[in-house]
Amino acid sequence: MFDVAIVGAGAAGYFAAINIKLIAPDAKIVILEKTTKTLSKVEVSGGGRCNVTHNEIDPTKLSENYPRGGKFLKSLFRKFGVAETIQWFKEHNVELKTEDDGRMFPASNTSETIVHLFESLAQKVGIEVWTKTGVVEISLENNEKHTLHLSDNESIESKFVVLASGGLNKHDSANYLKNFDIQFEKSVPSLFTFNIRNSELNALSGISVKNGKVKIVGLKKSYSGPILVTHWGLSGPAVLKTSSWFASELNEKGYHFDTLISWIDYSTEEEGYQELTEILLESPKKQMNNLYLFDLPQRLWLFILAESKIDETKKCIDLKKAEINKLLENLIRMPFTVIGKTTFKEEFVTAGGISLKDIDENEMNLKKYPTIYVAGEMLNIDGVTGGFNFQSAWTTAWFAANSIASKL
Numbered sequence: 001m002f003d004v005a006i007v008g009a010g011a012a013g014y015f016a017a018i019n020i021k022l023i024a025p026d027a028k029i030v031i032l033e034k035t036t037k038t039l040s041k042v043e044v045s046g047g048g049r050c051n052v053t054h055n056e057i058d059p060t061k062l063s064e065n066y067p068r069g070g071k072f073l074k075s076l077f078r079k080f081g082v083a084e085t086i087q088w089f090k091e092h093n094v095e096l097k098t099e100d101d102g103r104m105f106p107a108s109n110t111s112e113t114i115v116h117l118f119e120s121l122a123q124k125v126g127i128e129v130w131t132k133t134g135v136v137e138i139s140l141e142n143n144e145k146h147t148l149h150l151s152d153n154e155s156i157e158s159k160f161v162v163l164a165s166g167g168l169n170k171h172d173s174a175n176y177l178k179n180f181d182i183q184f185e186k187s188v189p190s191l192f193t194f195n196i197r198n199s200e201l202n203a204l205s206g207i208s209v210k211n212g213k214v215k216i217v218g219l220k221k222s223y224s225g226p227i228l229v230t231h232w233g234l235s236g237p238a239v240l241k242t243s244s245w246f247a248s249e250l251n252e253k254g255y256h257f258d259t260l261i262s263w264i265d266y267s268t269e270e271e272g273y274q275e276l277t278e279i280l281l282e283s284p285k286k287q288m289n290n291l292y293l294f295d296l297p298q299r300l301w302l303f304i305l306a307e308s309k310i311d312e313t314k315k316c317i318d319l320k321k322a323e324i325n326k327l328l329e330n331l332i333r334m335p336f337t338v339i340g341k342t343t344f345k346e347e348f349v350t351a352g353g354i355s356l357k358d359i360d361e362n363e364m365n366l367k368k369y370p371t372i373y374v375a376g377e378m379l380n381i382d383g384v385t386g387g388f389n390f391q392s393a394w395t396t397a398w399f400a401a402n403s404i405a406s407k408l
């Protein structure tokens with residue numbers, strides 16, 4: 001009989017197993033992985049560099065990066081947040097470095113460092129890792145002994161179980177839990193880019209603006225940040241943030257919706273209008289195509305002029321009020337119709353999963369089945385890009401590990 005059986009050899013599964021062993025060295029632990037490979041997402045994450053966390057130490061500010069689960073995580077981050085994560089890796093000889101945008105990577109700049117750390121630690125502390133071993137069913141007797149039925153028709157028994165099998169992105173991902181009364185929030189993709197069929201826009205592929213804004217028509221909030229034009233539509237942090245915060249709403253719309261793009265940073269429309277007219281007045285004799293405006297790339301500027309039906313050879317002084325209005329409109333609210341989504345290859349997650357209402361947040365176990373714990377993306381928790389998804393895996397796994405270790 002195992003003390004702990006962990007379903008899934010990903011970030012959360014390994015982090016939970018190792019931390020249990022660090023506190024309870026005699027614990028008999030097995031990690032069960034259905035594929036041939038362990039830690040596969042860690043390896044490919046962050047473009048092969050593994051964006052381990054984000055340099056946001058403040059628990060409140062950190063929790064604001066989670067469209068689902070932020071409130072739940074806030075108190076957990078007070079005990080095991082970014083500072084503790086950095087320290088944990090440091091204690092295991094992995095230094096993290098911070099990039100300008102706050103993302104933190106191993107100083108070695110390769111995810112291999114994290115994979116190697118987890119695999120060597122697991123081996124050192126004596127954790128069993130069984131690959132090609134899917135869990136197909138779990139049954140529980142008297143709230144104390146779990147039987148895990150495995151894909152090779154074998155079964156094992158354990159006192160505690162940690163569910164760390166990742167995002168529920170397939171219809172049968174959670175079938176192995178059919179014997180339990182667990183609430184699931186609908187799983188939908190998060191962190192995707194927008195497909196837009198507009199040959200003039202698509203021709204600008206590669207162009208980006210630093211301070212754009214994305215608004216979905218009919219939805220209240222808009223999200224700011226860099227926007228990147230791709231050959232299939234729009235991407236970049238502002239688009240990904242929007243896809244994350246509105247993951248459910250956009251799923252309901254079947255990924256067909258209208259969006260309004262601001263290419264510039266402005267606080268009020270009046271301010272934008274004033275700034276635009278000032279620029280035009282400053283160089284009255286200049287042709288529109290020679291203007292250098294709001295740091296916009298020249299090709300994008302010409303596109304905006306064309307969309308506004310303004311002759312690019314026209315002089316600033318000759319612009320009519322209606323043309324200035326149209327120009328401003330296209331600078332701050334250019335409409336596009338989105339006709340689908342593309343998965344963001346650097347980092348994508350599943351929104352939805354095991355409802356947080358079912359989880360005891362001090363322990364990370366199921367309220368109805370206290371010997372069953374949950375960690376990582378399987379929970380209805382997901383963050384925007386930047387290392388936040390791994391951070392929630394570390395934090396939830398750490399809480400599960402501490403609770404289990406205290407009961408062994």
Ligand SMILES: Cc1cc2nc3c(=O)[nH]c(=O)nc-3n(C[C@H](O)[C@H](O)[C@H](O)COP(=O)(O)OP(=O)(O)OC[C@H]3O[C@@H](n4cnc5c(N)ncnc54)[C@H](O)[C@@H]3O)c2cc1C
Nearest residue numbers: 008010011012034045046051135165166376377387389390
């Ligand atoms: C390409 C890509 C890049 C990413 N980059 C980043 C990044 O840089 N920073 C960041 O914060 N986040 C990133 N993410 C998100 C992050 O990888 C995940 O949020 C995180 O890996 C979740 O960890 P997890 O352990 O919960 O799940 P997973 O890593 O998905 O691990 C779950 C494991 O369980 C196994 N499993 C599933 N069902 C069973 C079963 N029934 N029996 C046995 N095993 C099972 C799966 O095969 C898998 O190995 C990225 C995601 C992707 C796809």
